[in-house]
Structure formats: structure tokens, C-alpha cells
Amino acid sequence: MQDWYVRTVRLRFQVFTGTPYTHVSPMEWRIDPEALRGIARSRGYLEIAPMFQGCLSFQYAPRYVPPVPVFDGPDRPDKDRERWLLNQLTGSDQVWISLKHANLSARRVAEVAETEGLRVAADFGDPADRVLLLSRDPSPPRLPLPAPTGPRFRYAWLNHIAPATVIVLLGAAAVITGIPSGYEAPVTNLLFLAAFAGMVPAAFTTSLFPRTTRVGWLAREFDGSPEVGFPMRSYRIPADLVVQIAAYHGYELYGQSATQAGGPGLKFRKR
Template sequence: MDLSILGSGDFMHDWYVRTIRLRFQVFTGTPYAHVSPMEWRIDPESLRGIARSRGYLEIAPMFQGCLSFQYAPQYVPPVPVFDGPDRPDKDRERWLLNRLSGSDQVWISLKHANLSARRVAEVAEAEGLRVAADFGDPTDRVLLLSRNPAPPRLPLPTPNGLRFRYAWLNYIAPVTVLALLGASAVIVGSPSDYEAPIVNLLFLATFVSAVPAAFITGLFPRTTRVGWLAREFDGSLHVEFAMRSYRLPADLVVQIAAYHGYVFYGQSATQAGGPSLKFYKRV
């Protein structure tokens, strides 16, 4: 592709996609990684920096036109991931027990839980759940706790029929607000003009309330949003959603997607909806 035909915004989005894919789809902890700077269109120094952040040490090139790396976290410590406080906390552990009670599978955000991964694993094990997956970045760490910690069989089967997506709440909520408050304003103002100030207030409340309603999913706790996000990867061939829907770092989203057999391939953005991430199912 001729980069000269791309706008600066498109180029930055493309670069952003490629760097995330490198971090979480190439430098995954495998013993060796070989990357062509020309093929990935990333300058060698940036590429080396990404490798170091993932615990890889550069070695002599093993293939022409490639940079070669060996996974050596003992020599090149990767950027540490987030972890919560590693101390007993009865209130937070009680909250965790309530989340786990009667569940076969639960996603937990350590940033929201305010507990360390070790403490979460200990509490979960007492309830018969074990850590099935562990994803992290410097801002948060997400654990999947399950009674059956085996990874999912990939590729996931394609779902039958339409499934509810929690991202839809950001569209359903403002429409509901507009409908309810708009109808109330019409009903109150229908007998006469005497209630005109009330009608005006209702119409004003309608438009003022519709804006925050478009971000309603962000009002839910982080752990809840992580679970909703994981449900997006339900076996559909293509998955796309706005980042505002779940308000989680793209690095974490890409890792959760990969666990379900999805590859991050693009990003788009609109003035109204903001950036969206795109994934396809690996078959």
C-alpha cells in the first residue's frame, strides 16, 4: 500500500492497529519471534521497543529482512502488569464471594476488585473455581475464574439467531429517554398552555438526559463491563464495537479477543461514536 495516499489520521490508526497486533499476536511468550520491519511498516527502533516491553531480547537475525528476538524475561523484564493490594481485606473478599456465589464462570477486574491476583485466586479456589485465563496491562489485570479452566474449543461455533449485545444499551437508553420524556411533555401540555413552563422543562430534560444515556454502559462497574465485553466474542465471524461501550484499554480487549479465537484487524472512528475496534474469527 502506498502510504502517501493515506491521511495522517488514517496512518496513525493503521500504525496503532499494527503495534497492538505485534504486542499481543506476535510477542506472545513464544520462544522466538521474527518480524520484518518492512512488512509491518514499523521502524526498527519502535519494533525493538515493543519487543523489549514484552520481555524479548534481540538476537542475530535468523532470516533475511527480519529482526529476530528470543523470549528472555529474566534478562529483559517485561513492563509489569497491574496487580491489586496483596493483603487480607474482608470487605472486598466478601464482595468477591458474592460475585462467585453460584457461578460457573466469572470475569474479575483486579482494579475494580482492589485485591491481588493471588488473593482472588485463593478465594476462588475455596469456592471451587480456578484461574482459567489471566490478561493484563499496566492499567488493569483481568482474570477469568471457572469451574472448568480448560480453554475454549476454537473456532467457536457460529451462533444461531440474533443475540443481545450490551453495547446496544448505549442506543436503547437515549431512545427510551427521548420517548418517555417527550411523551410526558406532550401529555402535560395537551390540555392547555397553562403548564407551558413544565412542558419546556420536560423537553429540556429530554435532550439533557439523552446525552449521558448514550454512555450508560460506562456507569456499570468495571468487572461487569469485562464480562459483557467477553460476550461479544460469541462465535460470530466479525465483531465490532465502540470503545466507549465498555471503556476498557484496547490492549486488554485484544487479549480477551485472542482467547476466544479472534484477531484484531482494524480501527474506525466517527465523530459521534468515537473509535471502534474490529475483529475477525480465526478459522
């Protein structure tokens, strides 16, 4: 199932990319022809007569096969949300914005961004959300990205740092308060209980931050390292959007992982 998922995502965002013609071998991709046709239709492709033996051929024809529409926010003036957007943009050279979080249309976001000297450098979407990269320099990154030098901080680590901090602080408090009473005081037991109970919500610390913030953190994962991987719960961004953001930075999806502690995760490598 994991391999099938990876193949279907790669087909959607690495094969059916809007090129005039696309040819795919169901046997090579190990995918059912009907599932392949469904992916093609969802991306705006019309099946045509096979042009190569063993392949299905498709032509990009969004006028006749409308692709699945992507998310867009309300296209109307909203002073409160536009003020929020301006606060995000002020003094920034590059900002990722989630339209679902912004509650503004892509057109309104672009118009507000232009007043601050930023333009849309990238636009990725799926039916659940749409994210825009606003930048003073809208040219795409020069690929491949250079490998990072020196240590770096990954925001996904917050989901490990926070539980450890909770158990250390509350555990130390329980030990300190329990020493005089031989660990029989009710407050000591409550502190021990709180330490273990607090680990669970602390493991989802990143989820407490706004969606726009998490999109920006996610984009920073693709920093030129040869391989990048993280649990999906780290940023709680739809996988289709993650794959598109990765491709923009020169990465391709090559695997999926699942751990009992971290849940499902995606693995990428630099092209």
C-alpha cells in the same frame, strides 16, 4: 494512524507471545525498526543477530529484559473485598473479575475462588488493570467457536436504548402536559429540554456499571460471530486487554474505526 495502531497491537499480542524466538520484518509490518525494538523490549524480548535477511530477530529473555509489569491489586487480607468477591462467585460456573475493581491481588482472588470450586482459566493484564477468568472448567475454549444461532442481546446496545427511552418518555410527557396549554406551560419546556439534555449521559449507560460487570459483558461479544466490532466507550476497558480477551476466544484485531457519535472502535474477525 489507525493502521499503525492495529499493527502495533497485533505485534504485541499476536507475535511477541512468549515464544522462544521471533522474527519480524519491519518492511512487511510497515513499522519503524526502533518502534519495533521498543515493542519487543516491552514484551520481554532481547534483540539478537538477524537469522533471516530483512528481518529483526528476538529471543524471549524476561530475566534480562523485564517486560512492562502488569497491574496487580493489594496482596493482603481484606474481609470486605473478599466478601464482595464471594458474592460474585457464589452459584456461578464462570466469572470475569477485574483486579482494579476487586482491589485484591491475583493470588488472593485465586485463593478465594478455590474455596468456591473455581480456578483461574485465563489471566490477562496491562499496566492499568488485570482481569482473571475464574471457571469450574479451566480448560480453554475449543476454537473456532461455533457461530451463534438465533437473536442475541448485546450490552453495548444499552447505550442506544437508554437515550431513545429518555427522549420517548420525556418527549411524550411534554406533549401530554403541553396539549391543554398549547405548549406554553413552563413545565412543558422543561420536559422538552430535559429530554434532549438527558440523551447525552444516557448514551454512556454502560459506564455506570462496575468494571467487573463490563469485562464480563465485553467477553460475551466474542460469541462465535464471524466479525465483532464495538465502540471503545461501550465498555471502557483498555484496548490492550480487549485484544487479549478477543484472542482467548479466537479473534484477531484487524481494524479500527472512528465515528462522531460512537468514538473510536475496534473491529475483530474470527481466526
